[in-house]
Amino acid sequence: MISIVNVAKSYGKHKVLQDIHLEVPKGHVYALIGPSGAGKSTLIRAINALESIQQGEIVVDGLQVHHKTTDINKVRANIGFVFQSFNLYPHLTALENVSIAPVKVKKVNREEAEAKAKSLLSSLGLGEKISSYPGQLSGGQQQRVAIARALAMDPKVMLFDEPTSALDPEMVKEVLDAIRHLAATGMTMVVVTHEMGFAKEICNNIVFMAEGKIVEVAPPDQFFSNPQSDRARDFLSKVLEH
Numbered sequence: 714m715i716s717i718v719n720v721a722k723s724y725g726k727h728k729v730l731q732d733i734h735l736e737v738p739k740g741h742v743y744a745l746i747g748p749s750g751a752g753k754s755t756l757i758r759a760i761n762a763l764e765s766i767q768q769g770e771i772v773v774d775g776l777q778v779h780h781k782t783t784d785i786n787k788v789r790a791n792i793g794f795v796f797q798s799f800n801l802y803p804h805l806t807a808l809e810n811v812s813i814a815p816v817k818v819k820k821v822n823r824e825e826a827e828a829k830a831k832s833l834l835s836s837l838g839l840g841e842k843i844s845s846y847p848g849q850l851s852g853g854q855q856q857r858v859a860i861a862r863a864l865a866m867d868p869k870v871m872l873f874d875e876p877t878s879a880l881d882p883e884m885v886k887e888v889l890d891a892i893r894h895l896a897a898t899g900m901t902m903v904v905v906t907h908e909m910g911f912a913k914e915i916c917n918n919i920v921f922m923a924e925g926k927i928v929e930v931a932p933p934d935q936f937f938s939n940p941q942s943d944r945a946r947d948f949l950s951k952v953l954e955h
């Protein structure tokens with residue numbers, strides 16, 4: 714579903730991505746982990762062209778994301794992206810936040826879009842909050858609205874960049890549960906996360922990055938019990954100690 718071949722990117726002399734190869738099969742969930750500055754956000758953002766790349770190619774569901782002739786809106790229609798900061802429209806209700814893109818971008822009729830938005834919000838435990846504005850919702854609720862908004866476009870792939878990092882601890886679980894549920898439906902996903910227990914539980918593979926490179930790709934059991942690189946061992950000892 715996602716194919717990343719020989720991708721590189723630099724800012725001046727600083728190589729933020731080097732020699733990146735990664736294949737994510739349909740229905741699989743991959744966690745991107747690694748120290749701050751490793752290039753995780755740059756890589757995940759490059760998957761839907763929020764970041765440019767200088768070398769290599771990224772193909773999502775058969776479309777070359779960074780090719781000059783590719784209609785980027787067509788690529789993005791297939792990809793849901795959930796950020797650390799929820800980025801909801803503050804002046805729109807939860808229902809409007811979730812239904813606006815299908816109406817404006819996909820030209821779905823409003824009633825249909827709102828019916829779908831209601832059902833998505835209910836399935837995420839927000840059935841009572843459809844008329845609330847983002848400012849009236851907790852961080853965890855806002856992030857679940859952001860997930861519903863992404864799902865309203867019927868994406869083939871969901872990308873998450875530290876979806877729980879901006880949340881108070883008691884709200885982390887409700888958002889992880891939503892992502893867990895999504896994984897169980899067979900959605901193809903890449904999740905940048907510091908939640909190691911979560912990554913271990915739901916991911917097919919852990920992708921460990923450091924200094925702009927993919928250092929290891931391994932199933933969680935293997936990665937957490939027997940990391941192959943010094944860099945990963947060092948990272949895990951710090952994170953797990955914490």
Ligand SMILES: Nc1ncnc2c1ncn2[C@@H]1O[C@H](COP(=O)(O)OP(=O)(O)O)[C@@H](O)[C@H]1O
Binds near residue numbers: 747752753754755
């Ligand atoms: N616009 C930019 N200009 C210069 N350097 C950048 C820019 N964006 C990111 N970087 C650098 O790229 C590296 C990777 O950043 P990032 O992908 O955000 O890492 P991570 O998400 O793993 O913490 C960092 O060293 C960061 O400082």
Ligand SMILES: [Mg+2]
Binds near residue numbers: 753754755
């Ligand atoms: Mg980041």
